[in-house]
Amino acid sequence: MIFKLAYKNIMGAGFRTWLNIFILSLSYFVIIALQGFFMGWQDDASREMKNWDFAGGQYWQEAYDPYDPYTLEDSHATIPEDLQKLLDNGEAISILLSPATIYPERRMRNIVLKGIDPDQDLIELPTKYLADPDGETNCIIGSGFADNLNIKEGDFIVLRWRDKNGTYDARDIKVAHVFSTTVITVESNQVWISLPVLQEMLGLPNEATIITIKDEMYNKEFSGWQYKNLDFLLIDLTNMIKAKTIGSSIMYILMLFLAMIAIFDTQILSIFRRRKEMGTMMAMGMTRPKIIQLFTLEGVLHAVLAILMGAVYGIPLLRYFEKVGMQIGMDAKEWGLSGLDDALYPVYGWKLVVGTIVLVLITVTIVSFLPTRKIAKLKPTDALRGKMTK
Numbered sequence: 001m002i003f004k005l006a007y008k009n010i011m012g013a014g015f016r017t018w019l020n021i022f023i024l025s026l027s028y029f030v031i032i033a034l035q036g037f038f039m040g041w042q043d044d045a046s047r048e049m050k051n052w053d054f055a056g057g058q059y060w061q062e063a064y065d066p067y068d069p070y071t072l073e074d075s076h077a078t079i080p081e082d083l084q085k086l087l088d089n090g091e092a093i094s095i096l097l098s099p100a101t102i103y104p105e106r107r108m109r110n111i112v113l114k115g116i117d118p119d120q121d122l123i124e125l126p127t128k129y130l131a132d133p134d135g136e137t138n139c140i141i142g143s144g145f146a147d148n149l150n151i152k153e154g155d156f157i158v159l160r161w162r163d164k165n166g167t168y169d170a171r172d173i174k175v176a177h178v179f180s181t182t183v184i185t186v187e188s189n190q191v192w193i194s195l196p197v198l199q200e201m202l203g204l205p206n207e208a209t210i211i212t213i214k215d216e217m218y219n220k221e222f223s224g225w226q227y228k229n230l231d232f233l234l235i236d237l238t239n240m241i242k243a244k245t246i247g248s249s250i251m252y253i254l255m256l257f258l259a260m261i262a263i264f265d266t267q268i269l270s271i272f273r274r275r276k277e278m279g280t281m282m283a284m285g286m287t288r289p290k291i292i293q294l295f296t297l298e299g300v301l302h303a304v305l306a307i308l309m310g311a312v313y314g315i316p317l318l319r320y321f322e323k324v325g326m327q328i329g330m331d332a333k334e335w336g337l338s339g340l341d342d343a344l345y346p347v348y349g350w351k352l353v354v355g356t357i358v359l360v361l362i363t364v365t366i367v368s369f370l371p372t373r374k375i376a377k378l379k380p381t382d383a384l385r386g387k388m389t390k
Helices: 004-012 015-054 081-088 143-147 196-200 235-273 275-281 290-322 348-376 380-384
Strands: 058-061 094-101 107-116 138-140 156-162 168-177 191-195 209-211 227-229
Touching: 004 275, 004 290, 015 235, 015 348, 081 094, 081 209, 094 196, 107 196, 107 209, 138 143, 191 196, 191 380, 235 290, 235 348, 275 290
Parallel strands: 107 191, 138 168
Antiparallel strands: 058 209, 058 227, 094 107, 094 156, 094 209, 138 191, 156 168
């Protein structure tokens, strides 16, 4: 009886009820849509960074610090025997890093010179172009970096480096290929050449800075080398997504605040205008807790109907974005963000949908209950006369 009466009362309010329901449904939609885009960005970026850079994890030479370029000259060591077995079996690749300078179009640009096996297939970097059958030193660079330097495939650029003894040398290298990727960590200020060539240039045979492994479960410790799992390697991305999510929560709060204000005002107005009705129900034997339950249920029904309304227009829109994505409108590399391509595709998990529904339902229930506390003090005689008990 209470449910039927609550439903009849909110439907009798007409336009005001449907306006509240629409605002609540919009809150559902905005929260799920934005969170879905962030989850999609994190999934895409994590997958691309693993495919292009991290694979199953990495071993770093203990002196290597990616945030301190001054460590590059000393961050190399002989490859341990067990890791060498993984390299021989194709289950790992070694990468040697060195600071260097290039001079495109008579300009100077400091870079990180990276050596990698041309025959590797562990990551998606197109290293096959590094083979130099004609005796030339081939290199590959990312499209964003190439555009920044106005470099094209087939161009020659001057490379200068310093070997392990501190002796400077230089040679012309050929841009054999310009690759396109969304992973900034493999192209920003980086030039890739063949690992044997770089080892010969630096005088560092069988030495490396990073060992990228295929299997994340292989995490044996080696002296002078530090194992970095995917959680560590992706921590910057994870923290950035968290920061963006927290920033977007301001919009969630505003949407919920507007919806809750509408519900709260509706409850206050309803209690004020229906005093005689409450007095009549109390005179007929309905207890105060039942009346409080009735008014609280009326508020909760707004949230329930908002779920149905949101499903009508929200599901087609969310499915549309899931298929075609959201066009970013500009090159994400200009933002310095990894994992963003021309379009961002959202991911909607059941935890996101259920969590959003539960959050809004709990919030609406609390807001609906608060104004009804005044009913607990209401006297039937005052209510029948249209008054509120002080």
